[in-house]
Amino acid sequence: MTYDPASSNPLAGNPLQNRTDMRRALIDLFYPLLPYFSKGNARVRIDAAGAHFDRAAADLEGFARPLWGLAPYGAGGGDFAHWGRYAEGIANGVDPGHPEYWGTVNGRDQRMVELAALGFALALVPEKIWEPLDSKARGNLIAYLKHARTFDYADNNWKFFRVLVDIALDRLGAEFDRSLTEDYLRELDGFYIADGWYRDGNVRRVDHYIPFAMHFYGLIYSKLVDDDRAKRYRERAMLFAKDFRHWFAPDGATIPFGRSLTYRFACAGFWSALAFADVEALPWGEIKGLCLRHLRWWTGKPIAHRDGTLPIGYGYPNLLMSENYNSAGSPYWAFKAFLPLALPETHPFWTAEEKPLVTEPAIVPLKHPGMVMMHGKADVVALSSGQENLQMRFGSEKYAKFAYSARYGFSVESDERAFAGGAFDSMLAFSDDGVHYRVRETNEEAKLAGDTLYAKWSPWPDVTVETWLIPAAPWHIRLHKIITPRPLQTAEGGFAIARRDFEADTLSSQKNAAYAVGEADFSGIVDLDSTVPRDGLTQKAPPNTNLIVAKTLVPQLRGTIPTGETILVSAVLAEHDPATVSGAWTKPPAKPDLDALRALIAEKGVTVSAIDVPGRPA
Template structure:
């Protein structure tokens, strides 16, 4: 595919037909072979472990080596199966020898056993899945002793009740299904329990929560939808499925209708959720959709989505010249990884290459490429389960979400905000700040009460109030809203973090309600401090509204735009004055905006209702996208019961708007309506939902 990466915008270069070009299957295979050749060069003498260069992971050297083997074995399995074994004999021999070594209890580079470390339960699923997928070329050619040792290695999964009640359920199902197929131990009740657990995690519109917390992220696609389809194709799985596969595919089909709309035109997935170092694993559900032959998303669009995601990272030098996937996004940035991740962990990315398991004669390779939703037109939608309002814009190729329902926290839990989950906004062009300080301080894409000591409140776990699409045509607005018990947190130390916010001592501040109205590149963020705790003084607080963080290798350009009064702008809307500003500058009043420009993007914020003061916050080594990040913010005095409104914008720098915007909020007989005049001149009027009121979600 051809994608511009000259820093001018996120827009995609199109071919003569107006559609981005895709890799051929041969190009996919060549990329896979490069990753596999590199991986094999880091193998132990017996091939049982693969140790990539880099700092040891939080689970230790032995686990790192098992991860390196098992995760690249996934890719080897896809390669061998797609070629039907032809021309892959050397590859099969290499990994077959690794299996012999891995299950040899006396080998120096044997695998960590499942009863030695829980991480082995994760990797065991990859081993079992590929042993089934490549049965004629690997399993059937193992000697009887090694086969029995493999069975013995996997057997501890049977009856094990310590698996987390998350996507891990599929690790046990996959392993036991393989064990059953080769005469090993297995438990019908274990599988039944796990399938029932999966079903209990299913939510609206094909979305699935990764556990009983509000956890919506890439695991929905690359685990909770990928494993059911791959499992259904394992030997003997149809006897265990009990007719459930058709329902799994219906849910996958509906999920994919949203998933293809959450990929930017430059191929970037949403930079949201944990395990982002798995990068192009985000392409896996698109290939699974092709395998399952879902009816609603065309094969050409599924392949286009997968190709866009993988090529995005390749075009941004991941992997680098040495062929190694590091812990980071475009480049190595260790803080993006979870505390337990090791140098082999990023190789779950190979799930995004699942397509090469489909042979050359599969119709997905011949299907005409079809554009992503954001490439074809502006897209406005909601993801009800996650509480996301979504706006994708064709002009700049960016997809943005306003998040009011996903925080990786249990209902009612007062914990710290995870920067990976609990921010108000995420996009395909920006990253949340994710350094250590970001877990303590909600800043970008937040609404926080800030006290005199500079402490910012957290909002997890917020209460979802509304998620719907309002209006028609160009006046369609995606709306999401939530209410939170804003609280300060003094965190307690934690040895390992898996994406959730920090636990700690809580000090309540008050109740804050936020409504996000998304249209085009803009969000109108309506905020009201409903009440404060009796001991909290409004005069000692400021309400801070944070915009999109932009990060770059050099300090982004920032400026304060001092706008003329509304009546003068109405008479001459083309006129405004721009004032150069440092990050310390502030301009009081609602006729000012703070803007940041970097890497061809512009992030701006301005107050529309309330006496807001725009300014900037600068952070260093806080983002995977660059060492210097700037966040435009607006701070307001705190007036309980009063609405404030803030316009938040993210777009390509050459598309940034200078048009006027206004907001009118009216309450009558308990109903509140908001009329917005957007910067492009469109006017919309929407009713705001009240807490506890059922939402008329767009269906």
């Protein structure tokens, strides 16, 4: 090969074991952006990809988001040669008479999001980007920030954006209505569930926005403001850490789940924020390990263009999985991972010996997101009751699959008319015409009883599905009770694994079972005596549908169900070991008893917090 995609990754070759390594990582990630700064330094435009907001806001996004890492770097004494560029860019960006003016906020606006990074930097390193400004620029900046905060922010983590701007205004000595700050802080408290968990607004989902937004901003607040609320943010973060550590695999990978995954290593932002706020929620060696291992996981992935900039995507460049609010600058929210650079080298985060991941107990039920975490030697799998996102593209794939894996990620579908060719990894798809299909989009009920999950859902209004998910490590079992007024075709998938060139993988499709053996992984699904026969199929999934690798294989079971009641039961297995085909694959778990599962949910089932939104019907 003349080109190794991973070699363009600015993190490639960085051991990421200490403060020096992390400093180097930040600078190596930032410097490829320099050619894309505008003449007046107020805008950064990497490419022509668009988002739903205007181009000026997208350019501000590219300018502001690196500040989440640069500000801590500057606060920690890092040598950054381009603070003058940022000071000039701010002066020009808030000057209505300058060609690179960022534009006036006139309602709920993406600029509100990016001003939070600016507010954070102004509060943390005013000597870098405030003190160099002349009186005109200072006046324009204060006026710009005060004007933006007069509008209503989205009823979710956005409310923290105005809080961060207000902290900056307070530190800069500006006069403003502080009652608005208190109003938003009180409303943010209304999103708190219990046990360290929030919801991101009045929605039926609990995703990475809880750690890398709600807790992240709360911990920054707790560092910059000393009040009773700051203490509560710390206490909640300590509770949350005990659950969130189970979203990580031994190699540092995290469970890709939900929207905005193009922010990549922002998923380490919670651990970074604990360090920044001096909150020892876990032993410092564990926090350090969770943070740095996650950064190291990205070092070998082809996550950058040849010039070193970060494109939209997750494990590789991929616009298909993006949100309509992802612009070319969006991935730089990943710089949230660099908060520890504000800490001196004597801080216990840096001096502690890195500790390995705690993977005991191996099975961990989490009531609030509706998940049962299964720790393995090289992976962690989240069995999921299913959540809801009806607004985002591929909301079903991002929130409503049966299982999510740190190693195998998940796939989005690329053609709503391709039932025959869909990936359907960790999903059950139905079709009444063999062309179009339906999958789970939301739940009528979702419950957890011990380590068993239950959900009731409807792919069509006249079709009802009840699903039970049971861990049987290293397997998991799925049981579906389906009632339909007409025959339906079905497809149920296991996990997607990497597919090699030259048809080098081993594929097996037979009655009631299918598996694939790749270069490094095994994935299989087997029927456990369903009431109808199903055929195995190893699907060569459409390219660029999986988040982590561009080409995948997905073992599936396919069959037609009749009018009336059908019971489908399967066991699913995927492991980072091709030899699994002659090991665990030969010993599938037993079929569970449906009556016993019903009784368990009836007696001990508790409603999953993620779908139990106050004031909203199920």
